[in-house]
Amino acid sequence: MSTLQRAVFIAIAWVSFALGLIGVFVPLMPTTCFMLLAVWAASRGSPRFAIWIREHPRFGPAVVAWEGERAIPRHAKWLATAMLAFSMLVLAFTVSLLWLKLSLIAGLSLIGAWIFTRPEPVAAP
Secondary structure (H helix, E strand, O other), rough: OOOHHHHHHHHHEEEEEEEHHHHHHHOOOOOOOHHHHHHHHHHHHHHHHHHHHHHHOHHHHHHHHHEEEEEEEEOHHHHHHHHHHHHHHHHHHHOHHHHHHHHHHHHHHHHHHHHHHHOOOOOOO
């Protein structure tokens, strides 16, 4: 891998990590998907950074559960569902075009259904 490619992966990892960190504090901004992107990019550009994310007490468990089992913790499912419901409520009252409003709400509903059909991580022995 060239130095430029490695630098690009590291930049993607850090930007994704920063966006995920912002997502902890901003209600409608996702955290886990940015952390997953960060660990993917870091694995290619900075394996040490990827290990650090996986071992992080706040972000690591969800990343490891997804990587290992394609599983989403129960608390994350409930939080995602609450945020999706809130987003649908906002859309219902702010979007004026009926077809757009219904399309967006249907799309968010499908995302919610997909999230809830993911397994939960197997408890560690």
